[in-house]
Amino acid sequence: xxxxxxxxxxxxxxxQLHAYAxxxxxxxxxxxxxxxxVCMEGNRRSGxxx
Amino acid sequence: xxxxSEIRANAWKLTAIAVAVLAVALLIAALYFRxxxxxxxxxxxxxxxxxxxxxxxxxxxxxxxxxxVAAYLEAAKARETVDTHTAQSNNRLxxxxxxYRDRIxxxxxxxxxxxxxxxxxxxxxxARLSGAEDRLRRVRxxxxxxxxxxxxx
Numbered sequence: 001x002x003x004x005x006x007x008x009x010x011x012x013x014x015x016q017l018h019a020y021a022x023x024x025x026x027x028x029x030x031x032x033x034x035x036x037x038v039c040m041e042g043n044r045r046s047g048x049x050x
Numbered sequence: 051x052x053x054x055s056e057i058r059a060n061a062w063k064l065t066a067i068a069v070a071v072l073a074v075a076l077l078i079a080a081l082y083f084r085x086x087x088x089x090x091x092x093x094x095x096x097x098x099x100x101x102x103x104x105x106x107x108x109x110x111x112x113x114x115x116x117x118x119v120a121a122y123l124e125a126a127k128a129r130e131t132v133d134t135h136t137a138q139s140n141n142r143l144x145x146x147x148x149x150y151r152d153r154i155x156x157x158x159x160x161x162x163x164x165x166x167x168x169x170x171x172x173x174x175x176x177a178r179l180s181g182a183e184d185r186l187r188r189v190r191x192x193x194x195x196x197x198x199x200x201x202x203x
Contacts, residue, residue, distance in 0.1 A: 013153050023175045024142070027175065030183065030186060031135040034131075034182060038131075039125055039128035048117035048121040
């Protein structure tokens with residue numbers, strides 16, 4: 001998870017990078033969920049699980 | 051003096067007794083063998099059942115092993131996908147931070163406009179995120195369709 005930025009931070013770029021880090025985190029979580037779903041589907045297709 | 055006919059009669063009598071004893075002995079032997087055969091049949095049936103059970107266990111074990119291998123391969127694939135994505139993501143983030151490090155300055159006076167290049171990067175990331183969402187939706191739909199198809203069979 002991205003580290004918190006001090007509320008007193010005045011640099012716009014820092015906040016933009018913070019937003020980028022959160023988006024990146026969301027993207028990685030989403031990618032993990034996709035990989036899990038694909039894995040489950042593969043297991044279902046091969047008959048390992050129902 | 052003993053007459054020949056008497057001797058013959060006695061001989062016949064003894065022969066008859068011997069044959070009767072032999073018949074009884076044969077009867078007892080037959081009963082014994084019959085019992086033994088029944089026990090042998092039961093043992094053979096039991097052995098056959100045990101063999102069938104062992105064969106079923108071996109088949110189940112083989113199927114479980116195949117499932118295990120398939121699941122391992124799928125998990126390895128998923129792990130590789132996640133690892134690749136994590137590496138790409140880290141690389142991207144590092145590059146962006148390096149690129150924007152010199153632009154990190156405090157702007158205390160007027161409210162500054164957002165960095166245009168970073169806004170573009172954020173826009174690209176948003177597109178990637180919605181693409182990932184679409185992919186997840188597609189995978190889910192496919193899984194649901196597959197599950198529904200199996201359920202309908």
